[in-house]
Amino acid sequence: MSRITIGIPKALPYYYLNDFWESFFSNLDVDLVYSCDTNNEIIERGERYANDEMCLSLKVYLGHIDYLKDKCDYLLIPRIEDYGNRNQMCTNFLALYDLVNNLFDVHILNYNISSKEDELKSLIKMGEEIDISEEDIKKAYKKSIKLKTDSKKSDQDNLLIVAHPYVVYDESIGKPIINMLNKYPYNIIYSDCFDAEKCNINGSILSPNLYWKYPKENIGSILMTPNLKGIIFLSSFPCALDSLVNEYIIRKIDKPYLNIIIDNIDSLTGIETRIESFMDIVTQN
Amino acid sequence: MGDYIIPSKYLLKHLINYEIIEPPKITSKTKEIGEKYSPEFVCTPFKYTLGTMIEALELGANTLIQFGGGCRYGYYHELQRQIINDLGYQCEVINLISGGKLINLKSLLKKFHIKKLKGLYYTFITIKMIKYMDKIDDYIRLNACYEKEVGSMKKIKEQMLKAFSETKGYFDLIKKYYYFKRKLKKVPKVNKEVMKIGLIGELYTLMEPMANYHIEDELIKMGCRVKRFTNVTYLLFQKKKAVKKYLKNFFIKYRMGSDALDNIHHTKYLCEHDYDGIIHIKSSFCTPEVTAIPIIDKVAKEYNVPIIFFSMNLNTSETGIKTRLEAFYDMLEMRKKR
Numbered sequence: 272m273s274r275i276t277i278g279i280p281k282a283l284p285y286y287y288l289n290d291f292w293e294s295f296f297s298n299l300d301v302d303l304v305y306s307c308d309t310n311n312e313i314i315e316r317g318e319r320y321a322n323d324e325m326c327l328s329l330k331v332y333l334g335h336i337d338y339l340k341d342k343c344d345y346l347l348i349p350r351i352e353d354y355g356n357r358n359q360m361c362t363n364f365l366a367l368y369d370l371v372n373n374l375f376d377v378h379i380l381n382y383n384i385s386s387k388e389d390e391l392k393s394l395i396k397m398g399e400e401i402d403i404s405e406e407d408i409k410k411a412y413k414k415s416i417k418l419k420t421d422s423k424k425s426d427q428d429n430l431l432i433v434a435h436p437y438v439v440y441d442e443s444i445g446k447p448i449i450n451m452l453n454k455y456p457y458n459i460i461y462s463d464c465f466d467a468e469k470c471n472i473n474g475s476i477l478s479p480n481l482y483w484k485y486p487k488e489n490i491g492s493i494l495m496t497p498n499l500k501g502i503i504f505l506s507s508f509p510c511a512l513d514s515l516v517n518e519y520i521i522r523k524i525d526k527p528y529l530n531i532i533i534d535n536i537d538s539l540t541g542i543e544t545r546i547e548s549f550m551d552i553v554t555q556n
Numbered sequence: 557m558g559d560y561i562i563p564s565k566y567l568l569k570h571l572i573n574y575e576i577i578e579p580p581k582i583t584s585k586t587k588e589i590g591e592k593y594s595p596e597f598v599c600t601p602f603k604y605t606l607g608t609m610i611e612a613l614e615l616g617a618n619t620l621i622q623f624g625g626g627c628r629y630g631y632y633h634e635l636q637r638q639i640i641n642d643l644g645y646q647c648e649v650i651n652l653i654s655g656g657k658l659i660n661l662k663s664l665l666k667k668f669h670i671k672k673l674k675g676l677y678y679t680f681i682t683i684k685m686i687k688y689m690d691k692i693d694d695y696i697r698l699n700a701c702y703e704k705e706v707g708s709m710k711k712i713k714e715q716m717l718k719a720f721s722e723t724k725g726y727f728d729l730i731k732k733y734y735y736f737k738r739k740l741k742k743v744p745k746v747n748k749e750v751m752k753i754g755l756i757g758e759l760y761t762l763m764e765p766m767a768n769y770h771i772e773d774e775l776i777k778m779g780c781r782v783k784r785f786t787n788v789t790y791l792l793f794q795k796k797k798a799v800k801k802y803l804k805n806f807f808i809k810y811r812m813g814s815d816a817l818d819n820i821h822h823t824k825y826l827c828e829h830d831y832d833g834i835i836h837i838k839s840s841f842c843t844p845e846v847t848a849i850p851i852i853d854k855v856a857k858e859y860n861v862p863i864i865f866f867s868m869n870l871n872t873s874e875t876g877i878k879t880r881l882e883a884f885y886d887m888l889e890m891r892k893k894r
Contacts, residue, residue, distance in 0.1 A: 324846045324867065350810050362627060362813030366847035369808045373851045383810065480634045480651070509597035511628055511843040518595040519635045522642060532597070 275401055276302045277380060278343030280335030282309070283328060284351060284364065286436035291415055292347065298411035299403055304343045306335040308442035313338055314536065320374050327444065327507035327534060328437050329363050336371055345380040345401065346371070352385035358471070358484035361512055427458040430553070431496045433489050433517070434505035436463050443536050445505065451546050457500065457553075462492040470495065478519060486516040493524065501527040501553040508534030527552050559689065560763075560788060562721045567682040571675060572668045577617045579608045582766040586611055587870045593639050599628060600839035601760040603870055604767060606636055613645045624653035625759075627814040627844055681726055683792075688733045690789040692716065695740060697772065697782040704744040706777070712739055748779070751888055754826035755784040756819045756852075757837035758845050761868050762786050768837050769874045771866070771881070775835075778885050783831070785822050786815065807855060816848035823852045827859035833888045834863040862888060 279285060279292065296303055307313070309331050317334025339346060348371055351364040368381050380400060382393040391412055398408040430452065432439055439445035439461060452459055462470075467488055474481060474491030481487050493502060502524065506513035509532075521528055529549040531542055561578060568576050580586070582604060590607025609620050620640075622633040633651040640647060650664070665675060696709045703709055716736040723729045753775055761767045762784065775782050790798075795818065799811065802821040811817050819836070826834055834856060838845040849865060856863040864884045866877065 320850075322846065322849055324841060326843075329847075352811070362816070362844045363847060365810065366812040366816065366844070369810060369812060369851065370847050372809070373807060373854050381809075478634060481631065483631075509841050511599070511841070514595050514598045514841075515602075515628060515631050515635050518598075519638055522638050 274300060274302050275345065276304050276343040277401075278304045278306070278339040278346045280306050280332060280339055280346070280348075282306075282332040282335045282441070283367065283437050284349055286440055287351075288349065295411050295415040298414050299407060301401070301403075304339065306339045309335070310443055311536070314443065324509070326363065326510050328435075328441075328510075331441065331444070332367075333371075333374070336375060336377070340375060340377050345378045347380045350381060350383050352383065352387070354384075354484055355386045357475075357482050358487070359482050360484060361510075427498065428456075428500045429460050429496050429498050430455075430457045430501050430503065431460050431462060431492060431499055432503050432505055433462045433492065433520075434503075435485060435489070435510075435513075436461075438505055438507050438533075444507065444533055447536070447539050448505065448531065448533075448542065448546070451543055452503070455550050460492075460496055462489040465492050465495050477523060478516070481516065483512050483516070486512045490516060490520050493520070493526075499526060500556065501529070501549065503549075504528060504530045506532055508532050527556060559717055560686065562717050563682045563685045563689070566685065566721060566723065567678055570678045571670050574619065574668075577612055577615050579612045580615070582608065582764070591870050593643070595635075597841055599841045599843075600767065600869060601629070601764075602632055602636075604760075604764070605632065606639065609636060609640065609649075610643070610645075613640065613647060618646065619648045619650065622649055622651045624651045625814075626653075627842075629760075681723065681729060684726070685720055685723065685729060686792075687789050688729070689717075689720070690787040692733075692737065692740065693787065694784075695737075697776070697784060699740075699745070699781075700776045701750045701779050701781050702745040702748065704746050708743050709740060712736060712743070751778075751780045751833070751885065751892075752831045753780045753782050754822070754831045754834045755782055755837070756786070756822050756826075756834065757866075758839055758842045759786050759791060759815060761837050761839045761842075763788075767839065768866075768868055769872065769877050771835070771837065771877065774878065774881060778881070780885075783826070785818070807851060812844060812848060814844035816844040819845070819848055820851050820855060823855045823863075824859075827856060827861045831861065832892065833884065834861060835866065835884075836863060837866045837868060840867045840869045862891070 277296065279289070293303070313334035314331055315334070316337040317330040317332065320333045320337065321330040336346060348368050350368040351360050353359040368379065371377070372379055380397055382390070382397040384390055384393070391409070394412060395405050395408050398405065434445065439449070449459065470488040470491035471484070472491065473494040474487030474489070477490050477494065478487070493499070504513070504517045504521070506517065517530060521530065527549070529545065531545070565576055565578060568574070586604065586607035589610050590603035593610070594603045594606055605622065612620065622636065624630045624633060630651070630653060633649045637649040640649070665672065692713060696713060700709050716732070719732050719736070720729070723732065755762065755772070763786065765772065772782060772784070799817060802817055803811070805821050805824065807824070808817060808820055823834060836849070836852060853863065862884070864880065
């Protein structure tokens with residue numbers, strides 16, 4: 272019997288969980304298939320399924336699903352609810368599984384990450400779907416490593432990009448903007464490059480009532496960056512959490528900032544002009 | 557939010573020693589203020605509440621109470637406080653529910669010098685009052701289309717609200733409720749065929765008549781029997797139990813945040829109970845509803861029940877909504893005749 276192939280769309284949860292998935296599934300008897308990097312065609316495919324008020328990243332996700340649906344036996348779609356009461360997730364992550372399940376006619380491998388449910392138990396349930404025994408799942412889970420990042424220290428002048436990884440690392444959304452920034456003599460730091468726990472604490476100092484995990488860590492990185500010369504907020508239109516949190520932080524900090532909201536990847540020239548004038552301000556400071 | 561100002565005002569009046577300023581009704585000026593100081597693509601309730609807050613501050617308020625709730629709503633107050641302070645007003649914003657949980661009730665009691673027993677008594681009356689109000693509202697929504705003289709039920713409701721705001725105690729409240737309920741039932745009715753319409757959607761836009769451009773009154777005027785699930789009683793007391801039941805639904809496996817799951821289930825309920833049409837209302841950019849809409853659409857299609865989606869904004873034109881509603885109604889009528 273041929274091995275089962277599991278498709279992983281390169282969007283939304285991919286950027287948070289892929290390190291775990293890679294090591295977890297390498298210990299099991301399955302093959303992983305990834306979708307290609309985001310491009311115009313994928314976004315167009317996503318827009319066919321999405322309704323017009325969905326955020327750009329969710330549209331991209333649906334595009335990736337459409338691309339992958341004939342190329343694998345199962346699609347891996349986790350559902351992430353929260354990591355504790357003060358560490359909640361965007362509602363898009365809560366709805367991912369049900370949304371895809373109703374929009375597409377595909378086989379889905381699904382497990383639930385929630386503070387109310389044990390992750391391992393949920394994974395075992397998932398294993399039953401593809402006929403992998405409880406023992407194997409337990410073994411693979413033990414061997415797998417969880418994502419850990421360390422901060423890169425640098426004495427250079429730093430520019431901090433505050434953004435969700437699924438925006439900033441995306442080939443079509445974030446990459447062009449990073450390429451524009453690389454022309455300038457500044458060291459670019461991403462907000463998810465720091466120790467998550469410390470970021471979380473710093474985030475609650477800046478905004479005591481914030482209860483979303485990733486926005487909290489993103490803004491926490493502002494306090495942790497040395498030699499900070501300027502901050503660039505990058506979000507996809509209309510991100511529910513960023514619309515409130517970024518606005519709040521902009522009112523709190525006294526550093527030069529640039530707030531970029533991307534709703535269409537065709538119109539990047541306008542953003543280039545804004546970056547140029549922002550860089551002038553940073554250099555003059 | 558709608559008529560709920562009466563019970564909340566009643567509660568505060570009896571509990572704390574502050575002067576209570578009733579927030580002014582939402583007008584186009586409120587919208588203008590809200591729009592001006594809000595971030596661009598935040599959901600619409602933020603703009604309405606911010607506008608109301610600033611207007612209340614202009615009237616001399618120095619403590620504001622924001623209710624808060626499950627989704628983004630629980631974080632509103634932090635940004636609103638910052639915006640208000642940046643505008644130069646000195647004030648305090650108290651938030652009651654954040655991240656889906658009621659916060660620091662004890663410190664709140666201490667702060668306003670509220671005695672526990674007294675607090676409990678008046679909270680109890682207020683809750684009862686809200687429940688009665690919701691019951692009356694449900695009755696009116698279902699029966700107003702039959703009334704002989706248009707608007708007679710609404711008149712009675714207004715009298716009732718006035719009487720409720722002057723409630724003296726628990727038994728007084730009960731007496732008043734039954735008096736007005738009897739009065740409502742005596743309203744002369746005409747027997748006629750009506751359209752059964754289900755109203756679902758996001759909570760603020762559903763419950764604040766200004767935010768949904770009086771869509772309920774409009775429907776009743778057209779002669780529709782309106783069923784609406786969302787009200788404060790449902791959100792506070794029935795939702796938790798109901799959600800567990802909803803999860804056995806065929807279409808969904810998990811909770812989807814805020815009221816998305818409830819709305820999907822209610823769509824199914826309405827389809828199964830022979831409703832002629834469904835109207836879904838939300839404020840623009842309401843994320844939980846946006847992810848629910850494709851599923852709601854699918855459910856309605858499967859049962860072959862017409863559904864219309866309204867996304868309400870501050871700049872939505874009232875005539876535009878009316879036209880779409882009338883077209884929807886005509887379509888339903890043609891379907892029925894066939």
